[in-house]
Amino acid sequence: MQYTLKLNDRQHTVDVDPDTPLLWVIRDNLGLTGTKFGCGIAQCGACTVHVGGQPVRSCSYPVSAVGTQSVRTIENLQDHPVQQAWIEQDVPQCGYCQSGMIMAAVALLEANPNPAPDDIDRQISNICRCGTYNRVRSAILAAARRA
Amino acid sequence: MSDMTENTALTRRRFLAGSAAGALIIGFNLPAPGRFGAALAAGGGDTPLVNGWLIIAPDNSITVRVASSEMGQGVYTSMPMLIAEELEVGMDQIAAEMSPVGPQFTNLAFNMQATGGSTSIRWSFEPLRRVGAQAREVLRAAAARTWNVPLAQTRAERGQIHHTGSGRIATYGELAPLAATLTPPAEVSLKPRSEWKLLGTPAKRLDSAMKATGTAGFGIDVQLDGMLVATVAACPTFGGKLKSVDEGPAMAVKGVRKVLRLPDAVVVVADGYWPARKGLAALQPQWEPGDNASNSTARISERLQAGLNGGDGARAMAKGDAAALAGAAKTVSATYEAPLLAHATMEPMNATAHVRSDGVDVWLPTQSPGLIPGIVAKLTGVAPEQVTVHTTFLGGGFGRRFEMDFMIQAVLASQAAGAPVKLIWSREEDTRHDFYRPPSAARLEGGVDGAGKPLALKARICCPSIFERVFPQFINNGVDSTAVEGIADTAYDFDNLHVDYVMQDVGVPVGFWRAVGNSQNAFFMDGFVDELAHAAGRDPMDFRRDLFTGDRRNAALLEKLARESGWGKAPAGRAQGVSIHHSFGSLVGQVMEISLQGDAVTVHKVTCVVDCGTFINPDTIRAQVESSIVYGLTAAWFGEIEIEGGAARQGNYDTYRMLRLAQMPAVDTHIMVNDEAPGGMGEPALPPAAPALANAIFAASGKRYRSLPLSRHGLRPA
Numbered sequence: 001m002q003y004t005l006k007l008n009d010r011q012h013t014v015d016v017d018p019d020t021p022l023l024w025v026i027r028d029n030l031g032l033t034g035t036k037f038g039c040g041i042a043q044c045g046a047c048t049v050h051v052g053g054q055p056v057r058s059c060s061y062p063v064s065a066v067g068t069q070s071v072r073t074i075e076n077l078q079d080h081p082v083q084q085a086w087i088e089q090d091v092p093q094c095g096y097c098q099s100g101m102i103m104a105a106v107a108l109l110e111a112n113p114n115p116a117p118d119d120i121d122r123q124i125s126n127i128c129r130c131g132t133y134n135r136v137r138s139a140i141l142a143a144a145r146r147a
Numbered sequence: 148m149s150d151m152t153e154n155t156a157l158t159r160r161r162f163l164a165g166s167a168a169g170a171l172i173i174g175f176n177l178p179a180p181g182r183f184g185a186a187l188a189a190g191g192g193d194t195p196l197v198n199g200w201l202i203i204a205p206d207n208s209i210t211v212r213v214a215s216s217e218m219g220q221g222v223y224t225s226m227p228m229l230i231a232e233e234l235e236v237g238m239d240q241i242a243a244e245m246s247p248v249g250p251q252f253t254n255l256a257f258n259m260q261a262t263g264g265s266t267s268i269r270w271s272f273e274p275l276r277r278v279g280a281q282a283r284e285v286l287r288a289a290a291a292r293t294w295n296v297p298l299a300q301t302r303a304e305r306g307q308i309h310h311t312g313s314g315r316i317a318t319y320g321e322l323a324p325l326a327a328t329l330t331p332p333a334e335v336s337l338k339p340r341s342e343w344k345l346l347g348t349p350a351k352r353l354d355s356a357m358k359a360t361g362t363a364g365f366g367i368d369v370q371l372d373g374m375l376v377a378t379v380a381a382c383p384t385f386g387g388k389l390k391s392v393d394e395g396p397a398m399a400v401k402g403v404r405k406v407l408r409l410p411d412a413v414v415v416v417a418d419g420y421w422p423a424r425k426g427l428a429a430l431q432p433q434w435e436p437g438d439n440a441s442n443s444t445a446r447i448s449e450r451l452q453a454g455l456n457g458g459d460g461a462r463a464m465a466k467g468d469a470a471a472l473a474g475a476a477k478t479v480s481a482t483y484e485a486p487l488l489a490h491a492t493m494e495p496m497n498a499t500a501h502v503r504s505d506g507v508d509v510w511l512p513t514q515s516p517g518l519i520p521g522i523v524a525k526l527t528g529v530a531p532e533q534v535t536v537h538t539t540f541l542g543g544g545f546g547r548r549f550e551m552d553f554m555i556q557a558v559l560a561s562q563a564a565g566a567p568v569k570l571i572w573s574r575e576e577d578t579r580h581d582f583y584r585p586p587s588a589a590r591l592e593g594g595v596d597g598a599g600k601p602l603a604l605k606a607r608i609c610c611p612s613i614f615e616r617v618f619p620q621f622i623n624n625g626v627d628s629t630a631v632e633g634i635a636d637t638a639y640d641f642d643n644l645h646v647d648y649v650m651q652d653v654g655v656p657v658g659f660w661r662a663v664g665n666s667q668n669a670f671f672m673d674g675f676v677d678e679l680a681h682a683a684g685r686d687p688m689d690f691r692r693d694l695f696t697g698d699r700r701n702a703a704l705l706e707k708l709a710r711e712s713g714w715g716k717a718p719a720g721r722a723q724g725v726s727i728h729h730s731f732g733s734l735v736g737q738v739m740e741i742s743l744q745g746d747a748v749t750v751h752k753v754t755c756v757v758d759c760g761t762f763i764n765p766d767t768i769r770a771q772v773e774s775s776i777v778y779g780l781t782a783a784w785f786g787e788i789e790i791e792g793g794a795a796r797q798g799n800y801d802t803y804r805m806l807r808l809a810q811m812p813a814v815d816t817h818i819m820v821n822d823e824a825p826g827g828m829g830e831p832a833l834p835p836a837a838p839a840l841a842n843a844i845f846a847a848s849g850k851r852y853r854s855l856p857l858s859r860h861g862l863r864p865a
Contacts, residue, residue: 016421017401017421017422017425019425020421021421024419024420024421027420028376028418028419028420028421029419031370033361033364033367033368033370034360034361034362035361036365036367036493036494036542037367037420037495037571038493038494038495038574038800039574039799039800040573040574040799041574041799041800041801043799043800043801044493044800044805046493073361074360074361075360075361077360083359083360086355086359087351087355087356087359090351090352090355090766090770091355091359092219092352092354092355092358092359093219093220093221093770093774094217094218094219094492094493094494094540094541094542094543094544095219095354095357095358095363095365095540095542096365096492096493096494096542096543097493097542098358098359099361102359120808121808121809122809124808125807125808125809126807126808127493127800127805127807128493128777128808129491129492129493129543129545129777129778129805130219130493130543130774130777131773131774131775131776131777131778131806131811132770132773132774133773133777133807133808133811134773134811134813134814135770135773136808137808137811
């Protein structure tokens with residue numbers, strides 16, 4: 001099946017099965033590896049990208065469901081305030097979950113530019129095995145102040 | 148399978164080119180034979196070298212090779228700091244890259260090129276400073292020769308050599324070609340601590356920007372021309388074999404290239420991960436489950452209990468008089484148990500291999516690159532020198548990536564496919580085919596004297612052995628030190644301490660998990676010490692004071708912990724629990740302050756005091772403390788792999804649960820300042836987490852939990 005995706009402001013046509021998760025189209029067909037595979041069942045959020053401006057877990061989001069919505073991956077962020085705060089506070093450890101964490105944080109701030117710590121607790125459900133959580137919380141608050 | 152438009156192809160090329168422009172992931176695209184080969188040769192070529200650890204190029208770029216695998220613990224920054232300190236360069240003037248396999252990168256703690264046991268800084272602390280000092284000295288010598296001035300009139304500062312008499316300056320890059328021809332002095336003097344500019348001060352991580360932009364290259368991100376992608380299913384039952392499989396249904400899936408039968412697994416090779424996974428799902432492999440088919444969690448527990456109750460144990464520690472217990476005013480006896488645990492690294496196991504007749508390249512997130520050439524040589528028939536290992540960033544290691552299983556599968560898949568193959572495990576495969584933290588049971592007996600002071604401790608520990616499989620030569624008189632560490636070598640000064648070990652196979656592969664034996668033994672030990680304190684009618688912190696009379700550092704840490712945590716002064720409705728544990732050369736104390744709301748437990752604050760001796764990057768230490776606490780608390784709350792029909796029941800994060808951001812407590816970390824030898828920091832803050840929590844729950848509820856996870860006892864994090 002051919003799908004034309006609007007991804008990071010460009011059109012891409014891929015020929016894949018309809019049930020192919022968006023994650024694997026992004027990684028294997030389009031060669032963008034910033035978005036990670038963690039669990040395959042939308043539990044960990046390492047694969048978080050934006051579809052139509054909303055954060056989705058792309059490992060469980062079939063390419064056939066994207067339609068005309070625009071897709072945005074970590075590669076599309078350009079020195080974003082969230083990334084600046086991340087680097088300033090040295091949030092990453094192993095770093096594997098961080099693309100998804102950052103995409104979730106960017107979506108949170110786009111919906112709620114002034115989140116309280118409780119909002120972050122409620123809305124950031126991504127798993128980090130290294131335990132960067134406290135720095136993630138603090139970097140999101142710093143990014144909100146910066147924006 | 149994919150038909151990319153020109154637009155897409157262009158983007159892909161740009162992306163790859165862009166990646167290659169960042170020095171750290173050069174070589175991801177294509178095998179780059181010779182890149183490191185040339186670099187390792189002494190001098191010559193366009194890239195003058197000072198030595199194999201360091202490349203100083205004529206353009207003044209300085210690249211430091213990092214021998215330890217970066218898996219979050221910060222070695223990609225802290226090891227270069229050691230070199231930079233003596234080289235007299237700022238951290239802003241250097242770049243880091245993963246080292247190849249080479250004798251100079253041998254971890255001197257293990258005598259092999261590997262990362263684990265919180266050893267990186269401990270073994271490299273002096274050698275890496277020496278590397279930096281030698282480079283500085285040849286650069287000074289090159290300047291002295293160039294200017295024809297005495298060596299003593301030259302000094303190094305921020306990447307330049309200055310001539311003190313004339314004010315002349317030359318950059319390291321300018322001096323590098325000449326320096327490369329000089330022999331570094333065998334003896335160099337290292338700067339006294341008072342002159343350190345970098346060490347002991349917070350340094351920015353060299354990998355943060357890459358990791359915040361998605362450009363850090365993990366194993367799973369490797370892309371090669373003509374590369375295929377594979378996935379695998381091993382026999383669900385541990386020790387079982389593949390009997391047969393009809394490859395037809397997989398081959399019918401679009402994009403599937405090959406079905407490979409391994410003795411214990413089936414591999415599907417395809418154009419991408421998704422078709423590989425669909426192909427694998429279509430197969431109905433027939434397994435020969437083997438001897439463990441009836442194994443279960445209950446049976447494992449029975450075996451451990453049987454080991455506690457009968458048979459000879461091996462003596463792991465005999466200090467003082469075991470009979471001292473008979474004279475105790477009060478005695479306590481208790482049995483503790485800890486479950487199997489999976490590592491659950493965020494990046495599932497994966498490796499990429501390209502097997503050719505003239506050599507083999509492997510790209511992978513590994514903790515033990517040094518083991519790979521020999522193993523690959525045996526598998527493929529090439530010479531070990533023809534095997535090139537490209538260590539990527541690791542999406543978590545925690546001991547799991549010490550193992551070679553996934554690497555071997557990738558090599559066999561590439562060999563069979565005649566192409567480069569990236570083999571990726573599903574999360575379920577990763578959880579169900581781990582080398583697990585050994586399940587363990589311990590019986591502890593202890594006593595206090597009439598004054599309520601600790602008198603004696605006896606422990607009998609039963610668990611499977613890790614060393615039996617990986618390093619049998621390290622088993623000493625029947626004792627696997629990893630089974631008893633943290634009890635047999637406890638930091639607590641018991642005058643009378645006797646520890647026995649009973650080795651018991653449980654039909655499940657076991658391996659190194661973060662903090663290894665300390666991870667469960669601290670829970671046993673510090674829970675039991677709390678029980679002794681309670682039996683003596685004493686405050687748990689004060690009781691521990693009597694166990695730290697023999698060591699000034701330990702005593703100082705305890706006092707700092709009591710002060711910083713506000714011990715004994717918790718607000719109304721809150722309770723505190725303490726644990727202090729020594730492992731991997733460092734002592735870590737934690738106080739958890741909690742409150743209970745029914746079965747929900749809120750951890751309001753963790754106060755953590757660390758004595759890791761001389762430290763390199765305090766910011767990394769704070770991060771490692773938080774990291775270890777999350778890892779320890781996750782296990783304490785939820786961690787358990789159950790065995791059913793000889794196989795692991797849990798498969799993914801829905802059943803093998805992880806602590807999430809909302810459940811992360813505030814952590815207040817304090818680092819003791821002294822000039823003792825460096826201790827490890829990747830693991831030592833993990834062991835105290837579970838016992839400090841359980842002791843706090845006891846303080847709040849009067850209920851003593853002697854097995855994990857706490858969720859089994861109906862408790863949950865609020």
